[in-house]
Amino acid sequence: MSASCVVHAATLRGVQAVSVEVEVCVSNGMPGFSVVGMADASVQESRERVRAALRSCGFSMPSSKVVVNLAPSALRKTGSGFDLPIAVGLLCATGQVNPAVLDGVLFAGELSLEGAVRPIAGLLAYALCAQRQDLALVSAAEDGAGRIEGIRRRVIESLGQLRRGEFAELGGALAPEKPQELDFRDIAGHDMAKRAFQIAAAGGHGLLMMGPPGSGKTMLASRLPSILAPLSRSEALEAAVIHSVAGRDAAPLLAGIRPFHAPHHCATLAGLVGGGSPPRPGAISLAHNGVLFLDELPEFAPSVLQGIRQPMEAGEVVVTRADGSVRFPARFMLVAAANPCPCGFFGDSERTCTCSQRQVHQYQGRVGGPLMDRIDVHIDVARIPPGQVLSTGHGTSSAKLREGVLAAREYASWRRNTTGFDERARQAEVLVESCAMSEADRDFLEQLAASGSMSGRAIMRTLALARTIADMEQVPKVGRDHLCEAVGFRLREGGA
Template identity: 40%
Template sequence: MLRKVFGSAVFGIEATIITVEVNIDKGIGYHLVGLPDNAIKESNYRIAAALQHNGYKIPGKKITINMAPADMRKEGSAYDLTLAMGILAASEQIKADNLADYLIMGELSLDGTLQPIKGALPIAIKAKEAGFKGFILPAENAKEAAIVSGLEVYSVTDIKEVIAYFNENTPLQPTVVNIADEFAKALEFPEFDFADVKGQESIKRSMEIAAAGGHNIILIGPPGSGKTMLAKRLPSILPPMTLDEALETTKIHSVTGRTINSGIMNARPFRSPHHTISDVALVGGGAYPQPGEISMAHNGVLFLDELPEFKRSVLEVMRQPLEDREVTISRAKFTVTYPSSFMLVASMNPSPGGYFNDPDAPVATSPAEMQRYLSKISGPLLDRIDIHIEVTPVPFEKLSEERKGERSTIIRERVNKARRIQTNRFEKLPNIHYNAQMNTKQIRMYCQLDEASLQLLKSAMERLNLSARAYDRILKVARTIADLEEAEQINGTHISEAIQYRSLDREGWLS
């Protein structure tokens, strides 16, 4: 007898419906076709043990299973429950009148209990689009899948519950998630708060500007000056995610299995990969494509600590995603695209020893060593970083103060106001939401200067020997500073402050 049951494959961050056709006929054998990987080929052992422990069996006949579309590679153990239900239905051990109304996924343990799967959210979205009545999956994934409205999501802990649902009409209660409540659980009092930072007022100001305009930022300072501590607090002042942003971010984390036992992601991600990371781990890919760190940081922050310690090849592959805000992985047999719209926060020592131009430095650095160290950061990568800020150690008097600094929630209110101004400004422009995304044409349109401001910028570029790449960056940052002050026009004060945030363009840093 031939029966059909439905599962799903995730490719990139999008799901595809997989039709599992099970045919049982006279003869002996077990044939699984349709480009399954080794985990799926081994499923018959898990299925046999699980059915035996629950009073059922794989029939001793010729079983042919086709996973369609047959030219798409399928991977993972999440098809165990799909295959098992197809075998039971085709061998008439259970009723299967409405089996085709449901999408069924889950990994089987040998005793029949279910293990969680990856990609529950994109699969649920696809199930709704395909018109399925419901989605049956392991309990650990139910909260995530139930985010999708208009689809009944049934959580089960073992195969007995699924069999009882179809065979005996034993009811399953659909999982219900209040998206508004889940989304409202964003941290009002974040774990890392700027109130805990002593001193560093100018650095906090620069990070507020970076957050307000979505600007990439690099912190340059000696060891122990607080670069990492400051970077960890940046997400606490970023605007809360919109529902669309939260869903897209959750989809990316879902396909890597990081959303098990959790619902929608309501906090912006903060990713901090080690400097030994490989190209593939950073941008994504592999034999079975997975999103990399830059996609895991989508709608959040990617922090690269000690930037010159990263391999140059790793930094170079990041250039295009920084510009396009997505990364496309192309191989001979597949092409996938992952979103990667993130804020880059980098940190570095000013020299190999960490104490450039410090008369009390324990280790002196020669000009040749300085040049080798700084040349690890290419000009094109530096081009994509709007704000360069020097971080100096906090003096003892500041460290010993008991007075708390300004809370992140207060800073975030100012950031939100500036972002709303930018949203209104760019509402008619596609794919532009904040100042950092402006191209040259839009900079000329929205960053016009009066004669005095223009002369100030010209004088500064000549006297400080600023490079040509600094010009547009200064205008973008000045536009954000003006937005924070709710000023329509950029004036000399905004330009003066923006010029301070181009340390690495000055003579003596990078040639």
């Protein structure tokens, strides 16, 4: 005599939840409880949690043979989210709970030894997986995932609720409260740096600040999200899923605020680009559709910095393991800050640098030319006079800077639709056509590129920067002034 049932569940694969069927079979034979189907250690441990949770809630554990199969068997299953579906499957197979509770739902949750259901990382990904199958997600309450339009969620607090067979709906669509943002108004002076940030925000260009300690580099970078365009619904959902999988709060993203992620310079390659077992998103994916800020850039290991070069171009990172490859989205705006030398005061007008010329070159060379070549805007940030520091709160506001950013983006969108040239495709021919330069200005750019020893990539990125500057002035053609300003941002000390 045997009894069986099938429960809808899921497992995380990268930043997506993949559908899994939990097949539970209770039959005559030698007593035992086995879980098969490529289950890792955390899933195998669920057997002990399920046993204790069932007894704590007044249910009985069958004394016969229990086999749990996680299908498809070729897919590796990870995480403690299988506790709840395995327990529900056992209760339905043994007749302790009405099987009707399985209709139209997907279960995900970890069990405590007392039978309470705990939330797990990635519930938003699980909810989207359930939505794709026209199911409702049944899990512990968690803010964020249940407050998105179109996603059905039901709440279970304890296994004891299964006796009633009813689960409360978790709210409806609700716009998260938008947290207060930092404002550029707090920074006095630095008008040139603010202009550079406005241009970078308008075109999504990477930016590098170099200057002595205390010059305000970190303050400037931390306020960049306040002038960026709000996240669209699709962008917010993409970023929120990544943060949910990483166990981070996704509420600010769902409110439209772009992510700002600033890893410490001791971060490993796996911590920056993603990895681990199972693979989890890294810092560049947590900054997806937002800003990645690398403070003290030369202090990062050179091999770690070189690891972000390819994702900067592709907009994603592919982590390959023995059981397959996982793709993590990674479209981010890179902002970096660096001291000019180990002591930090090379070129400072007030304090004398104690480093040798060799030390300065070695320190700045730690970043590497290929990565520097991919950063469009290079600026020097000097310390401002004490009088301006005391005038904080009277600088150019984020609201004013954002107006220019949004106007430039709106004009660029109109220009692309009118001309048919979309330079965002990163095709050199399309970019050149979108700039509509005169022959004289083309010759001028060639001369500047030759004198500055600019690479082919640097030339095209300079042209893209000039196109953004022209969009800020809402003019269709890139002129001499736009090229000069763009080259001024690209070239430092005569190099590209």
